[in-house]
Amino acid sequence: MFSNNFLRMDIYDNYPSRLSIAYNELLPRIQSQIYALDTYFLQSAIDRIFNDPQIDLLSVLSQPGINDSGNEYDQVVELVGTNSIIFKLLLESNAEIFEYFMFSFCRHLERSSCTYPSKIVQDSVYMRLLADYVCFMMPVNDENSVTVTAKKAYPENTMRSSYSTPLNLFKEEALRQYALCPSSHSIRTLRTMTQSISPHFLTFICILVRSYCSLSNWPTDYRFIALRFVLKEIHVFSLAESNDFNFSQSKLQLQWNAPFADELFDFFLSLFSRWPPNPSFTNLFDVWVTWIRPWRYCGNDLQRVMPFIRSNRRYYIELSDAFWRRKFSLECTQDIENLASYICILTSPDMLEVYEALEYNLESNVLTLMNSLKKDAEDLCLRVLKGEESLEKASWLQRTFFCLEEELLLSEQKRTLEALERLIMNASKAMSDAGYGNESFVNTESASNSHKSLSSFSPLSRKQVPDYYVDSATKLMYLTPLGRKQVARGTHCFDYSKCWKATPPIISSLRSDEVWWLSRLLYQISRAINRTRFIQNLSQCYQDSTVTGFIARFLLDPEYPNVYVPAHSSIVAFQKPCLNLRYLAFYHMSSLDSLRAVHESDEQWRLRRMFIERHIADYPKNRLLCLAQIFSNMISLGCTYDQELMKTVREMGAGLCEMVKDHKGTFEQDPIKPPVLKKAKLESKSGSSISEDSPCALKRKSFMLLRAQLTVLEKGAEPLASLNQLTSRLKYKWELKSVENGKSVLLVNDVIVLEGIFPAWNDNDAKNFAAAAALASLSREDRQVRAKCGKFELCKSDSSPSDFYMSYLVDQLKLAVKMMPANGTSFDRLEGGLRIVRMPLRYVAERGTGWEQKISINALNVQLASAVLRKGECTKSREKERKEELATMVIQRLSDSDFELISNTNGYVLR
Known part of the structure; x- marks a missing residue:
């Protein structure tokens, strides 16, 4: 007994897994060739691999670092892969053994206890076997048909059979077994085929699809992944071109009148009415649209798949009705994005053409949904108002310690309401334009794994954003085929300004204000701590509205990537909430004083220090010090450098000069100070007579801070969001007030910035336009604050805020003609x-x-x-x-x- 146990242990005194034990027991029998015509051997192999409750093939992965199953992965492929002896014997076995194999393979997925994310499970050995089996049994051409050959370790006479390729798939008795109509499937033409025949093809397809769409158990995400792949490959196989006309027609007949059509339809219809309104419905929706859009696998040729569409009319009509009758959850922004992706797909030009061919009225369902969304938006708006009122009534002590959950909920509700209003606005605009004939119903920025046509404009770029879709797992934007053409033509371009946000701070590149050796040490310590069970449990509570969730958000970095960015790299940095101690390696701001030169005056050092502080996280230390010195030399000494370099440095230091005394007006045009006229000296003296403590002087200082803050705002954001961010950072407020004659004024920190007849404020475009006009006015450094009739307003010589708004309108109209x-x-x-x-x-x-x-x-x-x-x-x-x-x-x-x-x-x- 001791010797047996000792032999079963590896060099690390670990016992092998159940899968390794099964491999070690089956391999000698295969090598000794005692399996021929042995039904018990096949049944035993199936039970040991697929029916053992202690073996979970969905948890056996090939990637190193996730688990230690890389060796087991290869063992499973060697035992039951398409090139294995066991699989060859199964192909030559009788129908009973092959059906037992298929049922065992499908039930293994259902009883799996794997908890890995779906993205990781796609790389498991079970999904590898499924893909190999499906591609082997349904090759798309003669070249892809696999002739089964044994490895060199086995004799050539171990597989004496007529079976060579699964291309010739249809036997008359197999068709009759699965209730296919002989008249519609032309059995006479099937009899004329001369190639080898696989009698298990229909058994394979029917058991596979019927098991995956079974309603005996509630389907899992893994089952949806497998079913979607199988349905897609059926379309690819059926629509693949073949030199044999009869063979091609037989494949199409099988697609048009699939033997599993009833079970698949009942599966969709039942789950559409019973599935709860949560984001997981996306997986079911993806399976449905994969089956009803076969034209995507034949070059978008709708006419070629029209027989399939007409033969499966109920999948389009009845299931569409069931979909539009669903109650959609609108509790978070992810729900809005999912709903937008559903609408994008079902109202795409191809689907509209299909609905028109089937005489299906989509308009009534869309209008009903729109009315429901408007009602939901009103209810959500009321909840937001009530939440704001309750928070306003609470004291500062209550809001600090007891209202954290309410504030988080209110913030999420506001984002959801904004996304819902944007969806309703875009949908209403699409309905009022050209109808449903040639355009998509809605155009919105949504996240979905499905391809959809999106076309929007980058706020700070002249080029449009190309068509793309978003992978919800990685939050990366990928080009559609149309988007690739747009980029190739040079008419569209992604905005890459936010790509750096997709990288977690714990693995980001070394900053200029970071001690390199301490940063590496703290990174290793952080990794070790993040492996502890305490941090892992804390990470799972990051989004919870509890005290534990508050502690997690206080201590841990958020999940990354947390923004939608273009896929500019093949490596995706995915990180769950984790502890990051690298922040302790950053310099303290007081250490910057050691960089001050002896000859620098207070004003020169203040200017250079502000430049360094602004860009300390963007450039390496030595390069940043050089740029800061160039900026100081240009402003203080009037030095000149390369024109492109000077332009870049000016942009980096925009707004800093106004924050330093005696440097007004020296930054915009020429670094060398021109001579000051006598009149200008008198004006400057009169302007400087204002006391530094007067209200007007304080307002001027506040606007200097606003201009400085403008330079560090996030690029590419909407103007309204930028204005809110700008004022909130400085604890200022902005508002819109109505005055006489239908005019309105826009105030920032109680200073009138714009005055004019603004558009209706209930339009999101109007809000963004007014915000853009305000930001443009605030960014002009030739405008200052003055007191007039007891009010403060921006001015430029004789120009007033009303002139600023009119000038902005005219400039935008001129720009529109040029663009x-x-x-x-x-x-x-x-x-x-x-x-x-x-x-x-x-x-x-x-x-x-x-x-x-x-x-x-x-x-x-x-x-x-x-x-x-x-x-x-x-x-x-x-x-x-x-x-x-x-x-x-x-x-x-x-x-x-x-x-x-x-x-x-x-x-x-x-x-």
Whole structure:
């Protein structure tokens, strides 16, 4: 007994796993060739590999570092892979043994106790076997059909059989066994095939699909992954071209009238009505759309798959009705993104064409959903208002110690409400445009594994963002086929300004203000601590609204990546919430004083220090010190360098000079100070007479801080979000107030920044446009705060906030004409240019007196052109012609530099 146990132990005194024991027992029998015609051997092998409750093939992975199952992975592939002796014997076995093998293989997935994420399980040996079996039994061409050959260790006569390839798959008795209609599947043509025949093909397909769509147990995410892969490969196999016409037709007939169609339909219909409203519904939805969109696997040729669509009409009509009847959860932003992805797919041009061919009315379901979403938005808005009221009533002590959960919930509800309003707005706009014929119903930034067409604009870039889809597991944006074409043409481009946010701080590159040896030491300590059970349990509670969750958020770094960024690297840095001690290796700010030179004055050092502090995390230490010295020399000494270098340094130090005394106006144009005129000296003296403690001086200082903070704002964010971020960082507030004659003023820190007739404030485009105008006005360093009639306002000589808003409107209209696309109709070109400057173009048709009709083209609350159609002109064709004529006239008018805007009660009119 002692000797047996000793032999079973490895060199580390560890006992081998059940899988290794099974491998060591089966391998000698295979090598000794005592398995021929031995049914018991096959059944024993199946039981040892697939029916042993202590063996979980979904947990056997090939990647090093996840577990120690790399050797077991190869052992399983060697035992039951497509090139193994056991698999060859199964192909030559009778129907009873092969069915037992298939049922055991499918049930192994159902009874698995694996808890790994789905992304990791896809690399397991079970999924490897599934992919190998499916691709072996359903090859797409003659080259891919695998002729089973034995390894050199086995004699050549071990597999004496006529079986050579699974390409010839259909036997008449197999078709009849699975209730396929002989008339629809042309058994006469099947009899004429001369190649070898695999009698187990239909057994393989039917058991595989029927087991994975069984309703005996609640399906898992792993089962959805397997079922989706099998359904996809069935489409690929059926639609693959073949030189044998009869063989191709037989494959298509099998696809059109699948023997598992009833079970699969009942599976979808039952789960659509019973699945709870949570994000996991996405996995079920992905399986459904994989089966109903076979044209994606034949070059998007809809006409080729029309027989399948008509034969499986119920998958489109009845299941679509069941989908639209579902109650969708809208509790977080992820729910909104999932719903947007569903709508994108079901209202894509291909699906709309399919629905039209099946005479299915999608409009009523969409309108019902829209009304439901609007009601949900109203309810959510009321909950947000109630939450804000309850927090306002709480004291500061209560909000600090007892209202953390309420604040987190309120913050999430606000983000959800904003996403829901954006979805409703985009959907309403799509419904009011051209209908459902040629465009997608909704255009929104959503996260889904499915391909969808998205087209939006980068706020700070002239190029559009290409079509992409987002992998919800990695939060990376990938190009669709259309997006790759757009990037290749050079008309679209991703914004890579946020890519650095996808890298966890614990593994980020060494910062310039970090002690390198201490950073490495703390990194190793952090890794060791993060492996402890305490930190792992704390990490799982990171999103909980409990005291434990609060402690986790206080101590641990968040999950990464936490933003959607373009996939610019093949390596994805995925990190769960973890402890990061590298922050202790950063320099203290007081240590920067050791970098001060002896000859530097206080003002010169303050300027250079602020430059270093601003970019301390962006550049290596030596390079940052050189750039800071160049900046100081340019400003203080008037030194000149390379033009590109000076331009870069100016941009890096924008706004710093205004924060240092006696350096106003020396930064924008030339680094060498021009001589000061006598008049300018008098003006500067009169301006300096204001006391530093006066309210006006304090307001001026606050706006200097605003301009400095503008330079470090996150690039690529929406203007409204940037304005909120800017004011919240400095503890200022901004608001919009109505004044006389329909005008409104936008105030920042109680200073009037803009004045004019703003568009309706319930429009998200209007909010972003006004915020962009305010940011543009704040960024101008030639404007300062003055007191006028008991109020504070921005001014520039004789210009007032009303002039600033009018000037911004005119500049944006001029920019829109310059940014118009070169191709397309006049209206489409004008719409494209205005969309870039956040002024969406709207076409309005109103009934006038009698038979007259008034049409107009508006951008926000600016009426660009209008016309009246008489009785004989009120036709669709004539209205379209006049619409294009108005757009052409607007383009010509905006191209002139002398156009002007006239204000009225509702907005402005182009003259």
